[in-house]
Amino acid sequence: ADAGDVDASWAWDLLSYATEPFLLQGAWVAVEIAALAMVGGVVLGLGLALLRLSHLSVVRNAAWFYIWFVRGTPQLLQLVFIYDALPAFGIRFGTFTTAVIGFALNEAAFSAEIIRGGILSVNRNQSIAASAFGMKPLLTLRRIILPQAMRAILPGIANETISMIKGTSIASVIFVNELTFRAQQIVGQNFKFFTVFAAAGLIYLAMTSVVAALQAVLERRFDFELERSPSREGGIGRFVGFHWGSPAPPSAAPVPAADPDATEEAAPADLWLGELASGRGDQAQKPGPFVLGRNLWKAYGARPVLRGVDFSVARGEVVVVMGPSGSGKSTLLRMVNHLETIDQGAILVDGEYVGYRQVGETMIPMRDLATARAQARIGMVFQHFNLFEHLSALENIMEAPVHVHGVAPAEARRTAMRLLRMVGLGNHADHLPHRLSGGQQQRVAIARALAISPRLMLFDEPTSALDPELVGEVLAVIRRLAEMGMTMLVVTHEVRFAREVADRVIFMDEGVVVEEGTPDEVLGAPRHERTQRFLRMVEREASAG
Numbered sequence: 001a002d003a004g005d006v007d008a009s010w011a012w013d014l015l016s017y018a019t020e021p022f023l024l025q026g027a028w029v030a031v032e033i034a035a036l037a038m039v040g041g042v043v044l045g046l047g048l049a050l051l052r053l054s055h056l057s058v059v060r061n062a063a064w065f066y067i068w069f070v071r072g073t074p075q076l077l078q079l080v081f082i083y084d085a086l087p088a089f090g091i092r093f094g095t096f097t098t099a100v101i102g103f104a105l106n107e108a109a110f111s112a113e114i115i116r117g118g119i120l121s122v123n124r125n126q127s128i129a130a131s132a133f134g135m136k137p138l139l140t141l142r143r144i145i146l147p148q149a150m151r152a153i154l155p156g157i158a159n160e161t162i163s164m165i166k167g168t169s170i171a172s173v174i175f176v177n178e179l180t181f182r183a184q185q186i187v188g189q190n191f192k193f194f195t196v197f198a199a200a201g202l203i204y205l206a207m208t209s210v211v212a213a214l215q216a217v218l219e220r221r222f223d224f225e226l227e228r229s230p231s232r233e234g235g236i237g238r239f240v241g242f243h244w245g246s247p248a249p250p251s252a253a254p255v256p257a258a259d260p261d262a263t264e265e266a267a268p269a270d271l272w273l274g275e276l277a278s279g280r281g282d283q284a285q286k287p288g289p290f291v292l293g294r295n296l297w298k299a300y301g302a303r304p305v306l307r308g309v310d311f312s313v314a315r316g317e318v319v320v321v322m323g324p325s326g327s328g329k330s331t332l333l334r335m336v337n338h339l340e341t342i343d344q345g346a347i348l349v350d351g352e353y354v355g356y357r358q359v360g361e362t363m364i365p366m367r368d369l370a371t372a373r374a375q376a377r378i379g380m381v382f383q384h385f386n387l388f389e390h391l392s393a394l395e396n397i398m399e400a401p402v403h404v405h406g407v408a409p410a411e412a413r414r415t416a417m418r419l420l421r422m423v424g425l426g427n428h429a430d431h432l433p434h435r436l437s438g439g440q441q442q443r444v445a446i447a448r449a450l451a452i453s454p455r456l457m458l459f460d461e462p463t464s465a466l467d468p469e470l471v472g473e474v475l476a477v478i479r480r481l482a483e484m485g486m487t488m489l490v491v492t493h494e495v496r497f498a499r500e501v502a503d504r505v506i507f508m509d510e511g512v513v514v515e516e517g518t519p520d521e522v523l524g525a526p527r528h529e530r531t532q533r534f535l536r537m538v539e540r541e542a543s544a545g
């Protein structure tokens with residue numbers, strides 16, 4: 001720096017350079033390039049991130065190669081290539097367009113990895129639950145995955161934006177007249193190196209502060225653990241799976257101030273649920289079992305998990321599947337709504353294959369699995385609840401009806417409130433899952449599954465992740481569904497519950513059905529030594545607990 005240049009009038013000099021139109025115009029060029037390139041880069045980066053997560057190795061590898069190449073070569077070279085080499089192939093861009101394209105292509109490689117990291121940070125259970133409700137991959141990405149991934153993505157993207165604003169000076173190699181370049185031009189005339197560059201620094205600081213402020217605002221927006229307030233509602237929030245305002249109480253069925261477990265609240269919900277469970281014509285008319293599994297085989301790699309399983313569930317029947325850990329119970333359950341593919345055999349739900357079409361002897365999985373799952377209307381409840389973490393209890397229940405089945409939001413809200421009251425959580429509608437106990441979360445998960453008017457409910461060990469004192473409240477809800485005639489397939493270790501609620505018990509071990517029959521037969525007088533051993537072990541555990 002030129003020390004002589006720092007005197008009493010220096011501050012004034014600094015200020016006048018910091019407001020100098022010639023420099024400010026250069027700053028504007030930098031902002032324009034950075035803004036356009038960031039938008040382009042992030043959009044391309046999202047595409048690249050998704051390609052990196054593709055099941056197809058060719059696609060994955062192509063995306064990896066792009067990222068490897070672009071990240072590994074100097075940006076200067078990339079710009080020079082676009083500006084000087086492409087015209088040889090008949091492609092010619094102006095300096096500004098070259099800068100935007102060059103920065104965007106470079107940015108895509110970096111933001112792809114930031115976005116991929118964000119997507120991977122979201123628990124896989126979230127997309128499994130979305131799939132179970134028939135949400136298509138893009139809908140799941142938009143409403144479930146990205147809103148949760150944003151917390152991890154935003155800091156990285158903000159860093160990239162700031163680096164980009166500062167790094168636009170590289171564009172001067174192709175004669176783009178931006179801030180640093182202009183500062184150099186002024187210094188070349190007056191030699192006030194320190195003052196001019198300090199003024200440019202101030203302008204950079206102002207520009208990057210805007211980005212930092214925007215980052216803070218967006219981080220608050222996407223922090224779903226923050227308390228919500230009505231002022232946080234927004235258009236982006238409605239587009240992605242985010243309602244920043246508290247959900248308004250439904251007009252036709254106001255949220256009760258009193259205890260939602262009160263009997264006067266339970267009555268209308270019960271009546272309505274009765275219709276839901278048994279009043280549909282299609283369930284009453286078709287003959288034969290509602291679910292029929294024939295000769296089911298499944299292996300993970302070389303390890304067989306199911307070895308020729310046959311099972312059925314009649315309309316309105318409650319079938320409980322029991323068996324030791326690893327016997328293939330959950331795999332069997334997931335196959336019913338095609339969350340798991342079948343190696344051999346077939347499952348019919350109400351006479352239809354879910355997401356398969358039969359060509360001769362072969363079952364071919366359909367491309368549009370999401371629609372097949374949605375049409376099957378199979379409600380699923382998971383061991384770890386898998387509630388959408390960024391949505392309130394009410395929004396969790398409304399999600400599939402509104403976004404998969406096209407129910408009007410007001411109607412979905414009314415139904416969701418009735419279901420919440422039915423599971424005794426009428427005044428927890430606005431709570432996010434992390435503010436609910438395990439038992440409450442599982443009851444919301446049951447309400448969420450009921451909201452799609454399921455013809456069949458699948459329960460995958462619904463109480464095994466719960467503390468013993470919370471098991472009862474969840475089993476009580478399932479028991480009520482059974483009493484109302486809901487067709488259910490339940491995987492559980494709760495012997496007492498199975499005795500009370502099951503019409504039939506299937507006992508599995510090592511991928512085969514060992515025995516099946518009424519609870520009295522299988523649990524009261526088991527014929528097989530394996531079943532007897534299992535029941536002794538469960539009883540010992542229960543008495544020790």
Ligand SMILES: Nc1ncnc2c1ncn2[C@@H]1O[C@H](COP(=O)(O)OP(=O)(O)OP(=O)(O)O)[C@@H](O)[C@H]1O
Nearest residue numbers: 300305323324325326327328329330331332461491
């Ligand atoms: N996606 C998967 N990839 C590889 N192996 C798997 C997968 N899912 C399950 N398995 C394996 O298949 C076997 C059967 O699993 P499954 O979850 O169906 O058993 P389960 O009877 O429900 O057991 P648990 O009661 O412990 O849940 C287990 O050994 C499990 O490790």
